[in-house]
Amino acid sequence: MSDTQQLRSLNINQVSEPVRRKVAELLDESGDRGWRRLAELLGVGGRCRLSPLELEHCSLKVLESEGSPSLYLLRLMGEKGYTAMDLVEFLQTLGHNDGVQLLKATGIRIVVQPGSMAVLSGQRVKLCCLAVGHPIVQYQWFKVKHEVPHGNGPELVLNPVHVEDSGFYICRVNCGTSFEFSQWAQLDVCSVSAAGYGSVAGAQENQIHICVQPQSQKLIVGDQLVLECFATGKPLPRYQWYKNQCLLKAGNTKHYKIPYVTKANEGVYLCRVYNEHERKDSQEVEVSIEEHPTNARGPAENSEDDVNNRPVATDKVALLIGNMSYWNHPQLKAPMVDVYEMTNLLRQLDFKVVSLLDLTEPEMRNAVDEFLLLLDKGVYGLLYYAGHGYENYGNSFMVPVDAPNPYRSANCLCVQSILKLMQEKETGLNVFLLDMCRKRNEYDNTILIMEALRVTANIVFGYATCQGAEAFEIQQSGLANGIFMKFLKERLLEDKKITVLLDGVAEDMGKCHLTRGKQALEIRSSLSEKRALTDPIQQAGCSAESLTRNLQWAKAHELPESMCFEFDCGAQIQLGFAAEFSNVMIIYTRIVQKPPEIVLCEAYVTDFPLDLDIDPKVTNKGTPEETGSYLVSKELPKHCLYTRLSSLQKLQEPLAFSVCLRYQYQGMEETVEESKEVDVGKPLIANLDISSQFKRSGCLQTCQMTHSPCGSCLAGTDATEPQLRPQNMQYSGSHLNVYNPSLASASGFPQSEHFQYSVYSNALGTGQWSPYYSSYRSSTNIPVENTDDTSELVANFSDRVNFQ
CATH class of the missing domain: 3.40.50.1460 (Rossmann fold)
Incomplete structure (x- = not known):
């Protein structure tokens, strides 16, 4: 298949998102050679003319978080059946040679991405990346920045895998002069005893299995507490520690550590292990802490009188x-x-x-x-x-x-x-x-x-x-x-x-x-x-x-409780909340159910109170970092749209906003919008x-x-x-x-x-x-x-x- 034939068989919406966004940016910035001129060409030499309503939707995109009328127009073209080659011809007419070169370099398509996983040392591990392209694709695996020896195939096999193989892997797919990178895959390898290995040998690869359990401990005031939990599974398991059934915010790693324990750290601990498919709890362990003079870091600091007559607080506030x-x-x-x-x-x-x-x-x-x-x-x-x-x-x-x-x-x-x-x-x-x-x-x-x-x-x-x-x-x-x-x-x-x-x-x-x-x-x-x-x-x-x-x-x-909304079309939207500071809250939304007859489905939040002075350009973003939230990004659920609300202390009335759903049925050109009003009261410091x-x-x-x-x-x-x-x-x-x-x-x-x-x-x-x-x-x-x-x-x- 030639490059031209491949472009003719590739729908615009199948072009990789980074390429589509770059082409859209080119059209957004081109004035009289921009998206409006492209829309005119569709009406003159194209197979389908855009309706006035569709053109209006393109124009209104400047008011939304994406802020790109051109990106919306390209999506409409893909839904109407236009191919990457059609777009190349239109860009040539407009004189956008940079856009033409971008599209002609999109002959690679990665269809299978490598997945992150946690395994035990000694097992056989296989990372897979599969791509299609013309005339032939070649693979090159890397661990962080270093090329993996013999990693030149679609499958990277480590047999047996060792603890030092832990890390991040990526595959570069080459096709002629163009290339594409796969997603990053994290490999977490743990060395355990033969008995521990035997207990997980029969477990399925995609199931979570806790093979290192935390252990009960008796400590002395001033000692270090270290609790450990390790689980195998694919996708990669995540960890969250609890004390007396209360979430420990700083406890989201395999090891939970307290450098200097006090009596207040006594309690029952457990670790919850989870991924996108399931979750399991470790065994509960008891941590007891005694006050004893032998905990001293020196006789001058912790004598027996110090321990017996140690000051106490009726409470601690900051x-x-x-x-x-x-x-x-x-x-x-x-x-x-x-x-x-x-x-x-x-x-x-x-x-x-x-x-x-x-x-x-x-x-x-x-x-x-x-x-x-x-x-x-x-x-x-x-x-x-x-x-x-x-x-x-x-x-x-x-x-x-x-x-x-x-x-x-x-x-x-x-x-x-x-x-x-x-x-x-x-x-x-x-x-x-x-x-x-x-x-x-x-x-x-x-x-x-x-x-x-x-x-x-x-x-x-x-x-x-x-x-x-x-x-x-x-x-x-x-x-x-x-x-x-x-x-x-x-x-x-x-x-x-x-x-x-x-x-x-x-x-x-x-x-x-x-x-x-x-x-x-x-x-x-x-x-x-x-x-x-x-x-x-x-x-x-x-x-x-x-x-x-x-x-x-x-x-x-x-904080407001998580809530779920069902719209008339049958789609369900989940709305969740997280606190970054006492006056900063993150709202995350995701579609949890979509009827099969709907081909396009988008959910977003809007219409926030004027007290908060929210810029629509930084709402409903694909990552928390894009909203300005850098500190809790790893603690938030993935695959959501995020909105960061700061200065919550300025709220004069309960926080009310709209949850909107935009969708399109298969075979229909028009998009439908539904919205529901939400009132979550006054959150946090408000x-x-x-x-x-x-x-x-x-x-x-x-x-x-x-x-x-x-x-x-x-x-x-x-x-x-x-x-x-x-x-x-x-x-x-x-x-x-x-x-x-x-x-x-x-x-x-x-x-x-x-x-x-x-x-x-x-x-x-x-x-x-x-x-x-x-x-x-x-x-x-x-x-x-x-x-x-x-x-x-x-x-x-x-x-x-x-x-x-």
Whole structure:
């Protein structure tokens, strides 16, 4: 079959989607030689004329997420029977030679894609890729970037397979001068005992079989917990760990690890293994943890008296705020990643966590008020902030995203006022972790008259930088932490006194050549007890305050339940929801049933409230990354359309939108549309109405405080606590993130990114090193392992640092 004959036998809709999209982009950008001119040619020299309604549908495509009238026109042409050769002839008439060359290189069609699987070492494994093309196709297998020896056929056979064969495989199909790549296939190989192998020998390849079960463990406070589960199957099994039947958000790999366990980690654990076809649960195992002096990392840290008299919290709550998208100031990037990772770590320490991104001044004040409602006598309260900030006359200010340029104290939140309100709650521990600049604001000469704080021995400040200095984040393509969080996350789970833990972070930061001499952690504390973030929770009964606190926290976690809609045509659409932050929600839709007489079926969501200011161009996308959601993409179900709703705190009314279905019956030219209205109430933080301009006045705009019990800066030792001296306190930030246990875990192959590094600090002294988040995929398009402990977001540093 010649190339021309093959193009004549290939329907336009059978042309690979990337090629069709490139041709469509060419037509969209060509003006008088674009899709309208192509439609005219169809009416003059084509077999079928487009109806006025079809042309109108093409025009309206610019308002939808795809945004391509040409792509819709090409699909209509395919449905009317036009072939790739017909399109070539039309493009030649229009003078689009680039489009002609694209189509003539589409002679390869991969009909069988290799599939991902998990197997045991010693088995026989076969990866298959089958393609058709003229005159003959050739195969070339690769493991990541390296060619596989003897991998030059449609089947890649590994017999026997070894553990070192684990990884990602892809097949390149060559035909003359053109080529196509297959999908990536992940091979996960585990070595088990002969008995384990024998138990799975009779299992079918496409069935899940758990061959490594987790084991019960008896540990001592401070030990490391490691639970392991491994299953074979095809498609590749995924993992989700549960504790006491509650989903562990950070437990979505084969190994579940807690570096430093406490009594709060006791419980019954199991692992759920699943793929697209089935799911199985591992055996339940019990993890018990004893308090014993032998758990010590040194006699000075964990004596017998320490264990017997260890402080306890009546509860633990945390507010995390990350401000990035400033209206009148330089944009930041790292706060999103920092808040997300801080949330996952604090959850492992049994904190009730609320996380918020990009808050205005009223929203920040109201969020702090809600945080104060969660505090009570003996509660551990933690406030984490990442964003722009400054410090004047010993008072620290957090800058909302709507602050004017220049901003002053009247536009910002004073940290010391928040501390005063926290003290009034008689909290057991007040921790402030502030990732912001502390340079003086030359536009703000206000001198505040302060009221003295109570002298209490329960305050710890961890400043990302010293007084008068800047804090930085790294600018790179991809996701990255700020400098402070880069080192803090490595130690946050340690079972050590909070000041000792921060001393370790300060030492780690001091070893970083990028920030040496520019940014150093500063610690201020009035702590006189060995209180740690790992301290156990011991509630004295079920008080009214505790019930109120739990109810308030639960309100910020409420997600709509998954729902299914059946339309008149018989198609069924599933609608699901997931929380990325307390004020960011992902909606995913997919078609779960389609009648056989329907040849075209599309589902999407639209008509969102104007409060959310949603761009239709980034809704109903094929991947979460296309919507701006980079952090939970691997935890969402696959093969859906995704829509990301941010700034949920701005919702004034219940969230109502439309679920639409567009479909076409076989043999009919017209498409039919149906829609259903959905009201899911107020999800997540929208329940708390923090966007109200004059909701409460609890969070003072300024603070009245002349003296602070936290004046001394620790010099890296915790042998003796600093003497209380009448100095002003500094504070610079807080974060807050909400976790929802109904967030589903799912598979997905993230793509590697190219990184480039630079550093900046803005002229106002409020800048941070800023990473550039890129949604493009690298030229090699190599996936990253996502079934084991290799998915951590790691910041990379460059040897070249450029300051502006």
